[in-house]
Amino acid sequence: MQISIAQFLEAAQDVCDLTVASGEKYLDRSIREGALNRPGLALSGFFQYFPQRRVQVFGLAENAYLKSLSAEDRRERLTQLFEQRVPCVVSTRSRHPLPELLECASAFKVPVLKTSLITNRFINQATLVIENLAAPSMKYQGTMIEIMGMGVLMEGPPGIGKSETALALIERGHSLVSDDLTVLRRDSTGAINGSALDITRYHMEIRGLGIIHVPSLFGVASMRREMRLDLVVRLERFDPKREYDRTGLISETVKILQAEVPAVTIPVAAGRDIAHVVEVAALNQKLKQLGHDAAKELDEKLVRALERKRLA
Amino acid sequence: MSGTPNDTPTMSREMKILNKHGMHARPAAMFIKVASRFESEILVEKDDTRISGKSIMGLLTLELYQGSVMTVSAIGPDAAAALDAIEELVNRKFDEE
Numbered sequence: 001m002q003i004s005i006a007q008f009l010e011a012a013q014d015v016c017d018l019t020v021a022s023g024e025k026y027l028d029r030s031i032r033e034g035a036l037n038r039p040g041l042a043l044s045g046f047f048q049y050f051p052q053r054r055v056q057v058f059g060l061a062e063n064a065y066l067k068s069l070s071a072e073d074r075r076e077r078l079t080q081l082f083e084q085r086v087p088c089v090v091s092t093r094s095r096h097p098l099p100e101l102l103e104c105a106s107a108f109k110v111p112v113l114k115t116s117l118i119t120n121r122f123i124n125q126a127t128l129v130i131e132n133l134a135a136p137s138m139k140y141q142g143t144m145i146e147i148m149g150m151g152v153l154m155e156g157p158p159g160i161g162k163s164e165t166a167l168a169l170i171e172r173g174h175s176l177v178s179d180d181l182t183v184l185r186r187d188s189t190g191a192i193n194g195s196a197l198d199i200t201r202y203h204m205e206i207r208g209l210g211i212i213h214v215p216s217l218f219g220v221a222s223m224r225r226e227m228r229l230d231l232v233v234r235l236e237r238f239d240p241k242r243e244y245d246r247t248g249l250i251s252e253t254v255k256i257l258q259a260e261v262p263a264v265t266i267p268v269a270a271g272r273d274i275a276h277v278v279e280v281a282a283l284n285q286k287l288k289q290l291g292h293d294a295a296k297e298l299d300e301k302l303v304r305a306l307e308r309k310r311l312a
Numbered sequence: 313m314s315g316t317p318n319d320t321p322t323m324s325r326e327m328k329i330l331n332k333h334g335m336h337a338r339p340a341a342m343f344i345k346v347a348s349r350f351e352s353e354i355l356v357e358k359d360d361t362r363i364s365g366k367s368i369m370g371l372l373t374l375e376l377y378q379g380s381v382m383t384v385s386a387i388g389p390d391a392a393a394a395l396d397a398i399e400e401l402v403n404r405k406f407d408e409e
């Protein structure tokens with residue numbers, strides 16, 4: 001794992017109210033373990049199992065303990081700590097770091113950050129931020145829409161009508177997550193989350209119209225920043241020679257970032273209202289998540305009915 | 313069919329359902345898969361109800377259980393081949409018991 005302090009700072013700035021107290025030029029150092037540490041034991045001189053790859057957090061207790069030491073001891077312990085090549089130090093509760101800490105940090109080229117949060121809250125928030133930064137992610141060619149609480153990613157060859165279908169879905173009251181290119185990220189629970197690239201968020205391209213700004217045309221409710229991925233819809237040109245599953249009994253999945261995501265293939269033939277079909281596919285998937293599989297239930301009902309007739 | 317020219321081959325064959333569970337969703341899907349491979353129109357008839365052999369909901373409503381006999385008709389240039397293929401599927405019990 002390699003996350004630079006600069007990356008961490010950018011991602012955590014808002015949620016953690018972080019600022020740089022010193023060492024602005026050392027922000028390219030990297031966090032090498034996705035957790036944070038309160039270095040109490042290390043400050044008392046015990047360095048066995050010291051997690052030096054983690055962000056070191058100085059809260060009220062650490063500061064009070066340092067202050068209780070003689071100036072000499074204080075400098076010695078801090079030197080020992082920074083000798084471990086820690087990625088960065090964070091001082092919580094807006095406390096200005098002790099002068100010895102700043103001196104040692106700059107001697108070892110370690111940046112010192114400051115947050116207004118209390119220690120526990122900072123650790124919780126920062127852990128989430130680091131986990132997110134470290135989460136496996138990829139860019140996926142496809143348009144993502146939120147349909148009544150379901151994240152649906154539409155993929156298919158260029159010109160098949162992904163954006164047009166998305167537009168029709170937006171007009172029906174659903175929300176756009178991203179057009180054409182979606183950033184997918186696997187979170188710590190294994191779920192896949194989709195979002196737009198920052199630069200193109202809120203925009204989509206419609207052939208013949210060019211680029212449009214979705215919330216200006218359809219209101220803020222037409223946009224959604226991030227959405228869990230529940231279903232992949234593959235749009236493909238209708239091929240009369242191909243045999244499509246007509247029952248929905250066969251469950252298709254697609255592997256994305258090591259996760260199996262349910263998928264459906266929808267043949268696109270002229271005159272078919274694809275937006276409507278995609279909407280129903282999303283609802284049907286929602287029903288399946290609730291434990292109702294319409295195709296399977298009808299089949300079971302049929303088998304029972306046929307069995308009764310056979311024995312009658 | 314009334315609108316069909318006289319020279320279009322029309323063939324019918326009676327077929328008996330042999331698999332234990334009868335014509336439920338999976339066999340019905342296999343049936344239409346085979347039927348859709350042919351250009352011919354396929355019709356399935358049982359107890360005065362006639363449906364298209366390319367419609368899954370139609371096939372399910374016929375309630376074809378084990379031992380039922382259906383009349384499968386094919387209208388089109390490849391009628392004979394279509395009936396052969398369907399009969400073969402029915403006789404191998406849709407790969408079920």
